[in-house]
Amino acid sequence: MRSLFVVAALVLALLGLPTVAPAKPASADEQVLNIGHRGASGLAPEHTFAAYDLALKQGADYIEQDLQQASDGTLVVIHDATLDRTARGPGQNCTGLVSEKTLEQLKTCDVGSWFNERYPELAREEYVGLQIPTLEEVLRRYRHRTNYYIETKNPDNADRMEQRLVALLEEYNLLRSAADRWQVLVQSFSPASLLRLQALEPRLPLIQLFFGSEASQTIQARLDAVAQYAVGIGPSKTDIDAAMVQAAHERCLDIHPYTVNESEEMRDLIDVGIDGMFTNFPARLDEVLGRAAVGGKHAAKRAADAQMDCVSGLTATAAR
Ligand code: G3P
Ligand code: CA
Numbered sequence: 001m002r003s004l005f006v007v008a009a010l011v012l013a014l015l016g017l018p019t020v021a022p023a024k025p026a027s028a029d030e031q032v033l034n035i036g037h038r039g040a041s042g043l044a045p046e047h048t049f050a051a052y053d054l055a056l057k058q059g060a061d062y063i064e065q066d067l068q069q070a071s072d073g074t075l076v077v078i079h080d081a082t083l084d085r086t087a088r089g090p091g092q093n094c095t096g097l098v099s100e101k102t103l104e105q106l107k108t109c110d111v112g113s114w115f116n117e118r119y120p121e122l123a124r125e126e127y128v129g130l131q132i133p134t135l136e137e138v139l140r141r142y143r144h145r146t147n148y149y150i151e152t153k154n155p156d157n158a159d160r161m162e163q164r165l166v167a168l169l170e171e172y173n174l175l176r177s178a179a180d181r182w183q184v185l186v187q188s189f190s191p192a193s194l195l196r197l198q199a200l201e202p203r204l205p206l207i208q209l210f211f212g213s214e215a216s217q218t219i220q221a222r223l224d225a226v227a228q229y230a231v232g233i234g235p236s237k238t239d240i241d242a243a244m245v246q247a248a249h250e251r252c253l254d255i256h257p258y259t260v261n262e263s264e265e266m267r268d269l270i271d272v273g274i275d276g277m278f279t280n281f282p283a284r285l286d287e288v289l290g291r292a293a294v295g296g297k298h299a300a301k302r303a304a305d306a307q308m309d310c311v312s313g314l315t316a317t318a319a320r
Pocket of ligand 1: 187209258278
């Protein structure tokens, strides 16, 4: 579909007829990316192998990782900067800032039991004792079998988080597949972090996140700058409107709202033209997308191709 825009623009140009820049059309419903937010974190403890395994079983195209850094520099996967909400274990190791603990200390913490305490109806014995994974452990477990949607958290206070991330992606042979078929997308609220990543590895597809309650117009005003380094944006679902979707697509930016957990809001966002969404319940989104849904690697590849086609179209238009 998107390549048709490019072809049409070329034909019009050859005929000497006026053209308009081809905007990226909204993704077809079956191509909407299903991003397991912290894994299937509505049903299993977030950022554990249990949550990631379940997300993949339930049809997620991507599993999300929130990166924090241990005091020795190791990249670990945990959402909060502090341990208190999700970690249980020795107080000196499992309370306070993640960045003040060594990996050895963090590995003594149990990040499954809090879930059983908080959601007794979903509790499972096997969640007790689950550990905080390192990013390397995640990459080693899933290799090329899934797609990764990795967020740099607090990157501006970290010690070379971006360098460490790129080095790991290189070690696990994921840089090329990230570029060619979006096997890895890297997201951040920090433009500075994304710019550092772009400088380190220009092939990496990047997503600019926006904090909730930013006005649609404020986000739209930033899109020209964002399009210089990113392939997409991640706004809060509550901030999305049709004008933002159109403005993003006119700049060949995909749009992936967070965090969408109810079937009705999933349908509403698909209707407004988004290209993927973060959800704690990948099975719910899989059901909304239906049997025709393109899955996993194919979904990521189609999204990558569509975005690259759009950029080619814009470039061709600008060159005339
Ligand atoms: O990364 C998208 C979404 O996860 C951002 O919010 O706080 O869950 O990381 P948060
Ligand atoms: Ca996140």
